[in-house]
Amino acid sequence: QVQLVESGGGLVQPGGSLRLSCAASGRIFSFWTTGWYRQAPGKQRELVARIISSGSINYADSVKGRFAISRDNARNTVYLQMNSLKPEDTAVYFCNVVSPRNSYWGQGTQVTVSS
Numbered sequence: 001q002v003q004l005v006e007s008g009g010g011l012v013q014p015g016g017s018l019r020l021s022c023a024a025s026g027r028i029f030s031f032w033t034t035g036w037y038r039q040a041p042g043k044q045r046e047l048v049a050r051i052i053s054s055g056s057i058n059y060a061d062s063v064k065g066r067f068a069i070s071r072d073n074a075r076n077t078v079y080l081q082m083n084s085l086k087p088e089d090t091a092v093y094f095c096n097v098v099s100p101r102n103s104y105w106g107q108g109t110q111v112t113v114s115s
Contacts, residue, residue: 002026002104004095009109016113017083022095022106024076033098034071036080038091038111045094049080062088085113 003025012018020036028034035050035058049059049069057069068081078095090113095106 002028002097002099002102004097004104004106006093006095006106006109009093009111011112011114012085013115014086014113016085017081018085018111020080020082020093020095020109020111022078022080024078024097026076028073028076028097029099030071030073034069034078035096036069036078037094037096038089039094039108040088040091043091048093050096051078082111085111087113089113 004022006020006022008018008020031053033050033052036048037045038048039045047060048063049067051057051069051071066084070079092108092110094108097104
């Protein structure tokens with residue numbers, strides 16, 4: 001069983017930066033797909049970035065060049081560095097880990113970009 005806890009969200013001005021962290025309580029393997037999703041009010045949850053089993057990284061077009069996902073296997077932690085934040089990045093951000101048998105989600109962390 002894997003439990004995920006996100007942190008690092010908050011209120012930031014447009015153009016600012018935040019780094020989200022997702023700590024896993026159980027062991028997550030480097031070949032498991034790990035990613036970040038977000039859900040804005042009234043919208044569906046969407047993929048932001050993920051590291052797939054091959055090690056390749058996918059980004060949503062809206063965040064390319066601004067966000068960077070990384071993983072520290074020794075710490076069982078996944079990060080999302082978010083730069084040049086825009087008001088449209090405002091959402092609840094969720095961490096996701098996919099094992100061969102299950103898909104695990106964190107509780108989410110709120111990111112608000114506003115002046």
